[in-house]
Amino acid sequence: MLPADPRLPVNLRREAAALASTWSPRVVAEVNGQFVKVARVRGEFVWHAHEGEDELFLVLDGRLRLRFEDRTVELGPGDCAVVPRGVRHNPQCDGEVLLALFEPKATAHTGDVVSDRARSIEEQLR
């Protein structure tokens, strides 16, 4: 849920840790038509791409592997990386990972893939 006043501090790690479900991003801030979301993840997501938007991953806690078709990069706490638009990727991790995501308001987090992992923007704004 967006804070009533966008100037009020939001602790990304605390918001991510408080999420009841894994792979269910929650919107915590809005800036220039982009959403800042937090997520708590574990295991593997789904291979997908976002055709029209880049997606920034920022790891808050744990270690996340971003698998691409030609390489895999590993992000630790404080590391960020950008998945360019159109690039197929699949986030994975062994233990639990807390992360923040920066993406346009319109981005579906499963991209072009229809998945039961998909959460609507309305769900993400709750």
Add this chain to the structure above:
Amino acid sequence: MLPADPRLPVNLRREAAALASTWSPRVVAEVNGQFVKVARVRGEFVWHAHEGEDELFLVLDGRLRLRFEDRTVELGPGDCAVVPRGVRHNPQCDGEVLLALFEPKATAHTGDVVSDRARSIEEQLR
């Protein structure tokens, strides 16, 4: 400087800590026409506003006060806050603070204020 491949991890805290000068943001990533910048700051900046853009502050280390005309908010590590477009603000801190900023590529970091603190985008991309 932007990484050669945007998918390569960038550690925000390490990039901010490595900056030679305070109040001289450095661009470390680009996502959907927005820049992610890091900065190392100490003391007080200047009162200013960005007429057309929101600005997100994310504190990586230390404690930052965001002064507004009607209130002051304090951000600790992992806290973020958004300064809405047109809102006058002045970042301040006692000790040193490492932070990340998310703002459109066009944003001048001193906003509407002509200041010797202003750094050109070319300087911020070095």
